[in-house]
Every structure is written in C-alpha cells, then in structure tokens.
Amino acid sequence: MPEQEAAEQYGTPAREVGEFLRRRRAQIAQRWADESLFRTVFTVSRDEAVESGLAVVEALAAVADGGRVQDSDAAGFDVVRERLARMGASRSRAGLSTARVSTEVDALRPPAEDLLVADLPDAPERVVRDCVTTLTVLMGTLRLVVLETVLSEGQELIERQRLQLLEVATPVIELWDGVVAVPLIGTLDSARSQVVMESLLEAIVDQRARFAILDITGVPTVDSLVAQHLMKTVAAARLMGAECVVSGIRPAIAQTIVHLGLDLGTVVTRASLADALAYALRESDTGRASAGPGGSGRP
Amino acid sequence: METSTGVGADLPIRSDTDLMWVRQHVRQAAAQLGFGLVAQTKLVTAASELARNTLVHGGGGRMESAPLGQGRARGLRLSFHDEGPGIPDPERALTDGYTSGGGLGMGLGGARRLVHEFSIDSAPGRGTTVTVVSWAAAPPRPREES
Ligand SMILES: Nc1ncnc2c1ncn2[C@@H]1O[C@H](COP(=O)(O)OP(=O)(O)OP(=O)(O)O)[C@@H](O)[C@H]1O
Ligand SMILES: [Mg+2]
Numbered sequence: 001m002p003e004q005e006a007a008e009q010y011g012t013p014a015r016e017v018g019e020f021l022r023r024r025r026a027q028i029a030q031r032w033a034d035e036s037l038f039r040t041v042f043t044v045s046r047d048e049a050v051e052s053g054l055a056v057v058e059a060l061a062a063v064a065d066g067g068r069v070q071d072s073d074a075a076g077f078d079v080v081r082e083r084l085a086r087m088g089a090s091r092s093r094a095g096l097s098t099a100r101v102s103t104e105v106d107a108l109r110p111p112a113e114d115l116l117v118a119d120l121p122d123a124p125e126r127v128v129r130d131c132v133t134t135l136t137v138l139m140g141t142l143r144l145v146v147l148e149t150v151l152s153e154g155q156e157l158i159e160r161q162r163l164q165l166l167e168v169a170t171p172v173i174e175l176w177d178g179v180v181a182v183p184l185i186g187t188l189d190s191a192r193s194q195v196v197m198e199s200l201l202e203a204i205v206d207q208r209a210r211f212a213i214l215d216i217t218g219v220p221t222v223d224s225l226v227a228q229h230l231m232k233t234v235a236a237a238r239l240m241g242a243e244c245v246v247s248g249i250r251p252a253i254a255q256t257i258v259h260l261g262l263d264l265g266t267v268v269t270r271a272s273l274a275d276a277l278a279y280a281l282r283e284s285d286t287g288r289a290s291a292g293p294g295g296s297g298r299p
Numbered sequence: 300m301e302t303s304t305g306v307g308a309d310l311p312i313r314s315d316t317d318l319m320w321v322r323q324h325v326r327q328a329a330a331q332l333g334f335g336l337v338a339q340t341k342l343v344t345a346a347s348e349l350a351r352n353t354l355v356h357g358g359g360g361r362m363e364s365a366p367l368g369q370g371r372a373r374g375l376r377l378s379f380h381d382e383g384p385g386i387p388d389p390e391r392a393l394t395d396g397y398t399s400g401g402g403l404g405m406g407l408g409g410a411r412r413l414v415h416e417f418s419i420d421s422a423p424g425r426g427t428t429v430t431v432v433s434w435a436a437a438p439p440r441p442r443e444e445s
Contacts, residue, residue, distance in 0.1 A: 256341050
C-alpha cells in the first residue's frame with residue numbers, strides 16, 4: 001500500500017512536531033511576536049518579543065522530543081517556566097482575567113498550526129492529522145503551564161494581602177488622655193504579635209501614654225506561646241514608661257491558663273476593657289496626686 | 300445516636316497555618332462530642348501546645364483524631380506524631396520550665412495537666428508520638444465491683 005509506505009518515513013507524531021518546531025522556530029517566533037500575548041508584554045522592543053518566542057518554541061520542541069506532550073511538569077518547560085510566569089503576571093497585573101490570559105495563550109496555536117500543515121505538503125492525511133492533534137495537545141499543555149504560574153502568583157498576592165491585613169487589623173486606639181488600647185482579634189502568632197508590639201510602642205510614644213491596654217477578648221486560644229508574646233509586649237511597654245493591663249480574659253481561658261501553669265506574674269489583668277480603663281484612670285489620678293506637692297498647675 | 304462525622308481526621312502539621320487548622324478541628328470536634336466551653340478550651344490549648352512541639356521540635360508531622368465512646372461517656376483521642384529527633388528524657392521534658400530552645404518550657408507539662416490521659420512514646424532518632432484523651436464530662440471510671 002503506497003499510503004502505508006509513505007507513512008513509514010515519518011516518525012511518531014511527537015517526534016515530527018519536535019522537528020517541525022525546531023525547523024520553523026524563527027518563523028513561529030516572528031508570528032507569535034504579533035499576537036497579543038507577546039505584543040503587549042514586550043511593548044518596548046519587538047526583538048525582545050521574538051527572542052522570548054524563540055525560547056518558548058525551543059522549550060516546546062524539547063517537550064515534544066521527550067514525548068510527554070500532555071505533561072505540564074515535563075522537564076522541557078522548566079527553562080521557560082519563569083519567563084512564562086513573568087509574562088502571565090504582567091498580563092494579570094494589567095487587569096486581565098485568568099480566562100483572558102488563557103485565550104491569549106490559545107491564540108498562539110493557529111499560526112503554529114498553519115506553518116505545520118504547510119510544512120507537510122506531501123504527508124499522508126493521517127500523519128498530518130496526528131501531528132496537528134499532537135501540536136494542539138502540546139499547546140494546551142503550554143496554556144496549563146501559564147495558568148499554573150498565574151494562579152500561584154495569585155496565591156502570593158493573597159499572602160501579601162494577608163500581611164497587610166495584619167497591620168490594619170491591629171489598630172491602636174487612644175481610649176483616654178494617656179491611655180491607649182489594642183483590641184486583639186484572632187490568632188496571636190509570632191508575625192502578628194510582632195506587628196502588635198511595634199504599633200503599640202509607637203502609639204505609646206506618639207500619645208505619651210502612661211497606660212496601654214491589651215484586650216484579648218477576640219483571641220480564641222491562649223497557649224504558652226501567646227502568653228510569651230503578651231509578656232514580651234508588656235515588658236517592652238514598660239521600658240517605654242507605660243504600664244500594661246491585659247483585659248478580656250474569659251473564664252474558660254483563665255482556667256486554662258492556670259492549668260497550663262502559666263504565671264502572668266506581675267502583669268495586671270482585668271476582666272473587661274472597661275475595668276481596665278477604670279484601673280488606668282484611678283492609677284493615673286493617684287499618680288498625679290502623689291506627684292502633687294510642688295507641682296505647678298493643679299489648683 | 301448522633302454520628303460523629305468530621306471528628307476523626309488526619310491533619311498535617313507543617314506550618315503555622317496547619318496549627319490553626321488543628322486548633323479549629325479540635326474545637327469543632329470537641330463541640331460536636333458535647334464538650335463544654337471550658338473542656339473545649341482546655342483541649343484546644345493542649346492540642347495547640349503539642350502540635351507546636353511537633354512542628355518546632357519534631358520538624359513537622361501530623362495529628363490524628365478519633366472519637367471515643369465508653370458507655371455514655373464521649374471522648375476525643377488526639378495523637379501527635381513526628382519523625383524528628385525524639386525526646387531523650389521525657390520526664391525531664393515534662394518538667395515545668397525545661398526547654399531546649401527559647402520557649403517557656405510549659406507546653407508539655409501544661410498539656411498533660413489539661414487532659415485526662417497523656418502518654419509519650421519517643422526514642423532518640425525514632426521520632427515522637429504524644430497521645431492524649433479527654434472526656435466530655437468526668438472521665439469514665441473503671442467498672443466498680445459489687
Ligand atoms: N515532638 C518533640 N520532638 C522532640 N523534642 C520535643 C518534642 N516535644 C517536646 N520536645 C522537647 O521537650 C522540651 C519541652 O517541651 P515544652 O513544650 O514543655 O517546652 P518548649 O516547647 O521548649 O517551650 P513552650 O513553653 O513554648 O512550649 C522541648 O524544649 C524539647 O526539647
Ligand atoms: Mg512547646
């Protein structure tokens with residue numbers, strides 16, 4: 001059968017596609033440079049777009065050679081993963097949805113496919129079809145690689161926002177003249193307690209506060225690490241000349257602290273924020289009173 | 300009898316976020332088994348200490364939780380497992396104030412005081428498993444002989 005014979009001079013579709021990609025790399029890269037993905041990322045110079053396109057084509061050829069056209073973890077992608085990540089990130093920062101980025105990567109397939117078909121004028125129909133299918137799968141995998149990088153960039157964004165949230169979620173409020181308070185909410189992990197300590201110390205200086213109230217009503221669990229953070233914060237506030245009061249210790253937490261064996265020692269504690277404020281006001285009055293004789297302004 | 304779906308679990312302990320999930324799970328499981336607020340808080344705090352030890356000293360591991368039923372009493376068993384360096388002298392590690400790092404050294408001993416049953420299985424180089432059990436109400440007594 002002549003058809004059969006003709007087919008035998010061709011390798012596996014993956015091999016053929018790999019060879020095609022290498023043979024036509026320059027043309028493919030030129031065409032890709034005009035597609036919106038490359039065109040919009042590399043706005044400054046077209047050469048840069050072409051160069052990037054070349055790198056991607058070569059990576060695709062390596063993946064095809066390895067025969068794992070469906071595998072987004074294929075080693076061939078490694079050399080361009082970072083480049084693709086930067087391109088994907090640049091597109092999503094420009095406000096494109098993940099679906100749009102996906103469409104842009106998809107748009108790279110038709111020009112490559114046209115070149116592939118043109119490159120196999122004498123090949124039997126079956127060979128052409130298999131090669132086109134293989135290229136389609138390979139380009140689908142490329143799209144997957146790009147989307148994976150876009151999504152992991154999204155993860156990092158969430159992580160960054162979480163850190164920012166940490167800061168806005170620890171407002172230090174001036175409760176009274178010379179009395180500042182931080183209502184703590186959520187898990188008091190090391191990162192968070194560092195932020196709390198910094199903003200509290202800053203507020204103590206700014207407001208010339210003599211009392212700082214740490215309200216832990218919103219802290220679900222007080223274990224030894226949380227206690228340690230609290231005590232460090234109290235000690236640092238003391239060094240700044242402010243006395244700390246910890247308020248909002250719920251009954252269940254109080255019992256747990258006792259069983260745990262934690263000694264909050266010299267830390268002044270009060271049941272509620274209001275109690276803590278009352279304590280601070282009384283103390284500052286007696287403080288002022290005892291500093292009274294010789295003071296100038298008081299009637 | 301109500302089911303205790305979601306009480307049994309096998310959770311990874313590899314990051315601070317995992318510690319949060321562990322606490323969350325223990326709180327929910329204990330509530331589901333009918334633990335009161337104080338009992339929940341104690342068990343969650345013990346779990347927090349032990350999970351942090353698994354992470355910090357054991358280099359990471361996991362927690363398994365399983366519901367227990369003995370007559371009408373309902374309990375929760377938590378098992379913290381790692382394949383870290385192990386604890387050469389568990390008695391000393393349980394001593395309040397003993398720490399090999401910069402901690403308060405209250406975690407292990409404190410956790411023991413917060414639960415009804417507590418056991419450490421550890422050997423140098425083999426890792427550590429700490430298992431605790433708490434009951435919703437008072438722990439069930441061994442059947443009395445009459
Ligand atoms: N899973 C573990 N693997 C290895 N060593 C451990 C493990 N758990 C505890 N230890 C050892 O036991 C010691 C005491 O533990 P404990 O939890 O009481 O204190 P800590 O973790 O040092 O401080 P903290 O009071 O903050 O918990 C630790 O310092 C550590 O040397
Ligand atoms: Mg500990």
